[in-house]
Amino acid sequence: MPACRIPNIIGFQTMGEAWLMAITLDDVAKLAGVSRSAVSRTFTDGASVSSKMRRKVEKAASELGYSPNFLARSLTTRRTKLIGLVSDNFHNPLFLEVFDQFTRGLQDRGLRPLLVNLSVETDAESSARMLQQYSVDGVIVASSTLPPAFSKTFRDAGVPVVNSFGRYSSDPDMHIVGIDNIECGRMAAHELLNRGYKNIGFLGGPEPATSTQDRFTGFQNELQKHPEAVLSYSFSEAYSFDAGRKEMQRLLRGASHAEAYFCGDDVLSIGALSAIKEAGLNVPSDIGIIGLNDMQMSGWQNINLTTIRQPIAQIINASIELMVSMLEKPDRYPEARVFPCAVIERGTLRAPQEN
Amino acid sequence: MPACRIPNIIGFQTMGEAWLMAITLDDVAKLAGVSRSAVSRTFTDGASVSSKMRRKVEKAASELGYSPNFLARSLTTRRTKLIGLVSDNFHNPLFLEVFDQFTRGLQDRGLRPLLVNLSVETDAESSARMLQQYSVDGVIVASSTLPPAFSKTFRDAGVPVVNSFGRYSSDPDMHIVGIDNIECGRMAAHELLNRGYKNIGFLGGPEPATSTQDRFTGFQNELQKHPEAVLSYSFSEAYSFDAGRKEMQRLLRGASHAEAYFCGDDVLSIGALSAIKEAGLNVPSDIGIIGLNDMQMSGWQNINLTTIRQPIAQIINASIELMVSMLEKPDRYPEARVFPCAVIERGTLRAPQEN
DNA sequence: GAAGGTTTTGCAACCGGTTGCAAAAATGTT
């Protein structure tokens, strides 16, 4: 029995092995000479205990180094304070910021993120079942690419769910917080037109993703108002550097490329920028690029990407807020929270033209 | 009681509210007309049940959509399959890869990562207590900057812990997996000397971090063998782009800067590269840079950083492996696993000199 | 078909907590 294993061994022997036993409620009750309920009550807030009792119990508890077992507690309270944090964006640098803020925000509210990495093969059903088996209080689905049906799996399993970075809908059937991708597309188009670009390209993320579709729709709509503008478009395989680079290389090999591109995402944009530079062309003099997200890296001076900022801090705060309110009121009416995006001007688009 | 809330409502009424009740063992037992233990046994592998019984139970279970509650189970089995994944590196892009691989690796083994974001203010004790309250089976501390004492808090609380990306020690007092930072420092110095650089700089990460210290030690040692070489050194405030950029700006403003720098980390290197470019200097013709980590971004064509690869996949696999083996044998002898690093040649150092 | 061995099953206690209820103690009122 190594000495380092103090403080608390109420050791018991099995197969010649000493095990570290956790201190339980009973141990404290015994030491303090009070009932189990008394101990329980001093550790659940809102319960009635006299100050004498509380002192006695707390003394015994601290002497033994006791702290209550949350999981055992959850059995009767039906609250684990565990929140499933589900995502499939483990390759987009933006999501490190997202995870950072989610974990911090949840922790600040006494909630614990159970992280689920949804790789392609893992199916919705099994993740949902697993999260149910762990009795999570709720699930936050943080992804702009997962189909809406995914979140519904959780909802149908009776678990409060908020869909973060999901598709905006005017008639949401579950909590959803994010941006209006159609509006973003429009904004990007407007920005490009405003700077006098005529031959304009849309370099989207994965075609099936709703975020890609919506951005394209908005982009198209805006361009249609300007008959002088020429639209070309294509999609990349993923929201990744390589995909963006590859697609831009393909475009540059073609007969003629656009004067400026709206890329589906910053990391895609950075890939495209790399391809442009490799081809010996300059940004913004030869080709303009506008991205979307404004991840930290985009502001780095050697990247300096003009982009549309997605207010992730607000999205995350709102998501957590909605989750917390759902925990209190599970049948809360589904709500969509949409945050406005804004163009962040840096160095990859030419200056606005006077015309 | 909304229709979407099927499949399973054994509804009960409270304050006029319908609640979704989880299906329990008892429900299944009742429906199948068998004992509770029978149901329990069909769902715990290694238990003896006749095939008849199993069929009966499984039929009833699937009819009700039952799956066992892991947390209740954990009360008697003393296994939650929850693993605390603790880190303070939520700003280094490398760690997105780290989280991706950790979560996937743990999931593949049926373990669940409970993510803990250790911001500066949160203290070790309280995180340790919290993880204990959730009865995690083990804790993986993934950080190259946290002091070793931190991991010891968990160990002293009786929780199996492996320190990933931690400081190598020839006499480890807990499981530790990572690289030999002294050797890395040496390797960097050797590489720079080999390329004929004479005036050589060490641009370290945060000075107090053991990883910084060790890299510096190795770097220094190697340089001492070459009296013709001149060493200068400084430290940045953090492993971040901004810190690297700022420090390099400071160096460039100085009377004379080194011909080549070993930066404590890739993201630091990228910041330094940015500063160099902004100053109108070229890499590698004016200044050489070698980083450490080889995160994905370093291979991007527009960054193309020569660096020392830290084999994160192997480190993570080994960490998980050690954790799994500790779960089976908690008093396993502490072990240090050290993986070799290798120089990845790209475009930020000049070619080796023949001399 | 009975004896003997093996497997399957159910009972009941337990894991570490919480909580409704009634008894006990403390407090207030006259």
Added chain:
DNA sequence: AACATTTTTGCAACCGGTTGCAAAACCTTC
């Protein structure tokens, strides 16, 4: 001091599972 009221406390049942043990059921074998 006697009584009514409020607060505090302990008992015992419960949350949703697991498991040691003994009884029951099933196989062999003679």
